[in-house]
Amino acid sequence: xxxxxxxxxxxxxxxxxxxxxxxxxxxxxxxxxxxxxxxxxxxxxxxxxxxxxxxxxxxxxxxxxxxxxxxxxxxxxxxxxxxxxxxxxxxxxxxxxxxxxxxxxxxxxxxxxxxxxxxxxxxxxxxxxxxxxxxxxxxxxxxxxxxxxxxxxxxxxxxxxxxxxxxxxxxxxxxxxxxxxxxxxxxxxxxxxxxxxxxxxxxxxxxxxxxxxxxxxxxxxxxxxxxxxxxxxxxxxxxxxxxxxxxxxxxxxxxxxxxxxxxxxxxxxxxxxxxxxxxxxxxxxxxxxxxxxxxxxxxxxxxxxxxxxxxxxxxxxxxxxxxxxxxxxxxxxxxxxxxxxxxxxxxxxxxxxxxxxxxxxxxxxxxxxxxxxxxxxxxxxxxxxxx
Amino acid sequence: xxxxxxxxxxxxxxxxxxxxxxxxxxxxxxxxxxxxxxxxxxxxxxxxxxxxxxxxxxxxxxxxxxxxxxxxxxxxxxxxxxxxxxxxxxxxxxxxxxxxxxxxxxxxxxxxxxxxxxxxxxxxxxxxxxxxxxxxxxxxxxxxxxxxxxxxxxxxxxxxxxxxxxxxxxxxxxxxxxxxxxxxxxxxxxxxxxxxxxxxxxxxxxxxxxxxxxxxxxxxxxxxxxxxxxxxxxxxxxxxxxxxxxxxxxxxxxxxxxxxxxxxxxxxxxxxxxxxxxxxxxxxxxxxxxxxxxxxxxxxxxxxxxxxxxxxxxxxxxxxxxxxxxxxxxxxxxxxxxxxxxxxxxxxxxxxxxxxxxxxxxxxxxxxxxxxxxx
Numbered sequence: 001x002x003x004x005x006x007x008x009x010x011x012x013x014x015x016x017x018x019x020x021x022x023x024x025x026x027x028x029x030x031x032x033x034x035x036x037x038x039x040x041x042x043x044x045x046x047x048x049x050x051x052x053x054x055x056x057x058x059x060x061x062x063x064x065x066x067x068x069x070x071x072x073x074x075x076x077x078x079x080x081x082x083x084x085x086x087x088x089x090x091x092x093x094x095x096x097x098x099x100x101x102x103x104x105x106x107x108x109x110x111x112x113x114x115x116x117x118x119x120x121x122x123x124x125x126x127x128x129x130x131x132x133x134x135x136x137x138x139x140x141x142x143x144x145x146x147x148x149x150x151x152x153x154x155x156x157x158x159x160x161x162x163x164x165x166x167x168x169x170x171x172x173x174x175x176x177x178x179x180x181x182x183x184x185x186x187x188x189x190x191x192x193x194x195x196x197x198x199x200x201x202x203x204x205x206x207x208x209x210x211x212x213x214x215x216x217x218x219x220x221x222x223x224x225x226x227x228x229x230x231x232x233x234x235x236x237x238x239x240x241x242x243x244x245x246x247x248x249x250x251x252x253x254x255x256x257x258x259x260x261x262x263x264x265x266x267x268x269x270x271x272x273x274x275x276x277x278x279x280x281x282x283x284x285x286x287x288x289x290x291x292x293x294x295x296x297x298x299x300x301x302x303x304x305x306x307x308x309x310x311x312x313x314x315x316x317x318x319x320x321x322x323x324x325x326x327x328x329x330x331x332x333x334x335x336x337x338x339x340x341x342x343x344x345x346x347x348x349x350x351x352x353x354x355x356x357x358x359x360x361x362x363x364x365x366x367x368x369x370x371x372x373x374x375x376x377x378x379x380x381x382x383x384x385x386x387x
Numbered sequence: 388x389x390x391x392x393x394x395x396x397x398x399x400x401x402x403x404x405x406x407x408x409x410x411x412x413x414x415x416x417x418x419x420x421x422x423x424x425x426x427x428x429x430x431x432x433x434x435x436x437x438x439x440x441x442x443x444x445x446x447x448x449x450x451x452x453x454x455x456x457x458x459x460x461x462x463x464x465x466x467x468x469x470x471x472x473x474x475x476x477x478x479x480x481x482x483x484x485x486x487x488x489x490x491x492x493x494x495x496x497x498x499x500x501x502x503x504x505x506x507x508x509x510x511x512x513x514x515x516x517x518x519x520x521x522x523x524x525x526x527x528x529x530x531x532x533x534x535x536x537x538x539x540x541x542x543x544x545x546x547x548x549x550x551x552x553x554x555x556x557x558x559x560x561x562x563x564x565x566x567x568x569x570x571x572x573x574x575x576x577x578x579x580x581x582x583x584x585x586x587x588x589x590x591x592x593x594x595x596x597x598x599x600x601x602x603x604x605x606x607x608x609x610x611x612x613x614x615x616x617x618x619x620x621x622x623x624x625x626x627x628x629x630x631x632x633x634x635x636x637x638x639x640x641x642x643x644x645x646x647x648x649x650x651x652x653x654x655x656x657x658x659x660x661x662x663x664x665x666x667x668x669x670x671x672x673x674x675x676x677x678x679x680x681x682x683x684x685x686x687x688x689x690x691x692x693x694x695x696x697x698x699x700x701x702x703x704x705x706x707x708x709x710x711x712x713x714x715x716x717x718x719x720x721x722x723x724x725x726x727x728x729x730x731x732x733x734x735x736x737x738x739x740x741x742x743x744x745x746x747x748x749x750x751x752x753x754x755x756x757x758x759x760x761x762x
Contacts, residue, residue: 003508024538056470057492062541063465063534064492067748070648077666079646080753081501084464084492086471092489096501103507105412119537125470241458241488243478256485372474376488 003102005386007224007231008347009217010040016180016212016332019118025065026072029114032213032337033073036110039353040217041228044074047217048106053083053093053113054336058125060116073112085241087283087371089113090214090339091378094367095237097218098380102237107220113340114213122209141206141286143373145198148288151252152200155291157306159200162287163191164309166205166330169284172316173327175356180210180332205287205330212334214341221386232347232382235364236267244373251374253296260377261297268364268381273299277381278362279322279349280314281342283369285329290314293368294323297379316357325349325357339369343380350384415506416631416638417623417730417759419448424585424619424715424724427523433467436620437479437519444622445515448634452481455624456511458488461498461518463719465530476519487511494518495621495723496745496755502625503644512630519620520719527616527718535749536651547686547749548613552605554658554750555689559607563659564692566607570598572688573611573713580710585724587715588615612688614716621723623730639730639759642740645670646755653750664744664754665697671756673698673742680705680732680741682725684712690751698742698756708732722746726757733761 012035014020020028029052037044050073052066062068066075066082073080085092090113097111126139151157167188173179186204194204224231240260242249261273270276280299284290291305299321300308308314314323324330326345329338346367348354354362364383370376421444428436445451452458458480462473473490482488491498495518502514522530528546535541558564577593580586588611601609624634631638647663647670650656681704685691691711700706707713709728712721722745729741740760747753 003510056464057533058464058470060537061533062537063463063530064747065537067534067648067752068536068651070752071650071652075648076650077647077663080648081497082492083489084473085488085490086474096489096504099501099504099508103504105504105507128469130469239487239489240485241477241482242485243482244474245478246483249483254485255483259485372471375474375477 004104005221005224006098006101006234007219008382009219009223009227009231010036010042011344011348012036012039012215013178013341013344014212015178016210016334018208018210020116020211025060025062025116025119026069028116028211029069029112029213030072032215033110033112036215036217039229042108042217047074047108047110049079049100049109050075051081051083051093051097051100051109051111053089054115055087055089056125058120059122059335060119073110085371085376087335088339088369088376088378089371090337090341091343091367091369092239094216094340094343095239095378095380098234098237101218101220108223109218110215111218112213112215113337115334115336116211117209117334118211141198141201144286145201147251148200148286151288151292154252155303155306157291160192161291161306161309162200162205163188163202165284165287165290167191168315169324169328169330172325172357173331176326179327180208201286207285207329207333210332210334212332212337214337214344216340216344216347230351230353232350233386235381235383235387236264237380238264240377242375244375252292254374256375257296257377260379264379264381265298268387273297274321277321277364277366279325279359279365281324281326281345281367283329283339283342284324285333287330290323322359325354325359339378342369343367347382350382413507413509413627414640415503415625415627416640417726418626418631418635418638419444419624420727420731422585422619422621422724422727424587424617424717426587426617428521428618433476433519433521434479437476437517440620440622441479441515441517444624448624450513450624450634452486453484455513455515456487457502457505457514458486459490459498459502459514459516461491461493461495461719461723462520463492465533466520466522466718468525494745494747495720496726497646499623499723499726500644500646500755503641506625506627512627514625515622516625516723517620517622518720518723520717521618522616522718523618548605548608550653550749551687551690552608555607555687557659558689558692561659564689566599567595568692569612569688570595572691573598576707576710576713577611579708580714583709585619585715586710587617589710589714608687614686614712615714617715617717619717619720621720621727623723623727635734637734637736637761639733639761641757642760643671643758646753648753651748651752658750659693661693661697661751661754664694664751667754667756668698671758673756673758675699675701677740678704678742679738680708680729682707682709682711682728683744684722684725684746686712686716688713693751694744722755729759733759
């Protein structure tokens with residue numbers, strides 16, 4: 001028995017911004033869901049099930065908000081699942097939705113990821129005291145900066161590679177109307193001179209904190225064939241997790257990341273990712289993670305990922321492998337949606353519907369999300385043609 | 388009334404259609420279970436609890452984590468009082484080499500559903516499912532109040548038992564139940580739970596009079612009408628087709644599984660029923676005449692009565708032989724434990740066909756039904 005072919009029929013996004021005070025949580029989600037349905041030319045009643053994902057409930061202070069959202073998402077009388085796999089959740093949520101179709105349990109599924117960080121306080125949410133454990137109160141940047149230092153010393157990457165990634169992604173964001181950060185006048189020098197937050201991570205090399213939602217409608221082969229708009233066919237899906245803390249763990253290049261990538265490329269029949277993939281959306285919350293993931297995923301040789309940044313390979317302006325044409329997590333970060341945005345942007349590229357940040361003639365693209373202490377991974381490959 | 392009847396008829400027709408469809412699904416069965424519940428789990432954290440249960444569940448059928456194709460868990464950050472709490476519990480699995488894994492912020496029964504879906508794709512043959520909760524670490528009524536509509540209801544901090552009491556009051560006032568009937572349910576739970584080491588509130592010889600003389604805690608509910616909050620967890624292993632037969636002498640085959648949700652808004656719902664519970668059972672193909680047992684998940688005696696009605700359970704069916712959630716209610720695991728209870732009675736050969744149910748949300752808002760069979 002083989003899996004049912006699955007397609008992305010529609011994508012919907014909200015404008016990402018620090019505070020969406022004009023809408024409730026339900027209003028925010030509905031905005032993205034409605035746009036995805038519109039793109040798929042479908043009505044709420046044609047949806048069989050809903051899969052929703054978001055990062056910790058503490059980020060809004062609402063426990064299991066999908067219960068309250070059932071009506072707003074048109075889920076009453078239908079199945080609704082709520083996924084939570086740390087930062088990778090947006091990606092994992094899309095993959096759970098895809099599995100409902102691949103398994104032939106459903107034909108059309110609405111999937112949505114959101115975060116409305118302005119409803120609560122992320123620092124509070126992440127700093128709740130726990131018995132028998134000392135909090136270092138350093139935030140995610142404090143957690144990842146030593147790992148980045150380790151990468152820099154292993155690879156011998158020049159100090160300013162991170163700034164180059166940040167500057168490139170902010171330039172890309174100017175072409176994406178949904179991006180949170182639109183820094184028209186930003187110069188490379190300003191990125192370099194921005195305050196050092198967690199050495200080697202500067203303020204301009206970190207992601208913002210955003211409100212926003214991203215939704216997709218997925219469908220089976222028949223609905224993909226019948227769709228009015230171009231669809232993106234799923235060529236491979238994979239999830240991997242590994243424990244956070246044990247001796248010998250490679251935190252720079254986790255085995256779970258390597259195995260997840262190997263799995264998804266194998267499914268898609270891809271042996272040379274750099275040549276065969278046209279555009280990539282990877283989860284880069286801190287600039288240095290672009291070269292780090294490019295190596296881990298197999299787009300670059302070990303210790304050479306930074307060269308793809310340096311020589312402009314990852315730039316939308318003429319690079320061989322444009323990375324994060326949407327502006328990436330560095331330009332918009334509604335955490336629970338951030339992974340799904342990567343997956344959705346990958347789909348938009350192969351549908352030829354990415355607007356000003358479209359990579360001309362993109363046929364195959366790669367969507368990626370990670371979470372926890374770089375231990376949860378979700379990936380997919382989508383193409384303009386059926387696998 | 389007529390309209391309601393008609394829509395139920397339509398749903399039944401739809402359910403039968405779905406049942407036939409269900410039969411074309413890949414055969415997947417529960418092949419191993421392990422669970423533990425106790426009033427307060429002191430000096431043991433969630434990781435230690437689950438490390439024990441997961442090992443027990445794997446070891447009893449001689450399976451290692453490397454042989455498990457997919458792992459899925461259910462838990463709640465709000466219950467644990469910590470963001471990303473499930474990340475720590477991953478250590479209880481032993482997730483290295485890396486595993487194919489997912490997590491739902493839902494009762495473990497829904498994690499089992501996700502694993503069942505994964506097995507349907509046909510790429511893997513085994514799945515580990517687990518969930519856990521330690522409500523003793525906090526105040527469950529305060530925790531659950533944060534689950535309500537954040538703009539219009541949660542700011543009033545209504546507690547879950549008060550909402551369930553409104554539901555019971557409606558049943559009484561509409562003549563759909565009596566105090567005596569509710570106490571009979573409470574008595575059934577305490578009697579049945581007596582032989583279950585995981586049941587917390589049990590008694591062999593409590594009388595109906597004793598129960599009806601208990602103090603009213605949240606009018607109209609008495610102490611024994613309300614579920615006994617407990618700490619605990621549960622692990623289950625699923626396997627498909629021949630793999631299931633090779634791992635277990637008598638697997639508990641999943642004949643149908645489905646879940647549905649109702650509106651969250653209490654004001655628009657008829658709280659004397661649970662349409663989503665009815666629909667999930669229909670879609671799962673309950674065939675109530677042939678149910679030897681049912682494990683239903685209610686937070687109050689009145690909710691068990693609503694569920695019995697929605698599932699059309701008759702005297703032929705043994706209900707909550709474990710004592711049910713009334714005897715020991717572990718948020719995030721109570722639903723998965725219901726599935727484990729039905730499965731273990733089928734695997735032991737004691738029973739042939741059963742219904743397991745899980746619920747979530749205020750007043751039976753979201754419901755999952757799983758039909759298990761020995762053949």
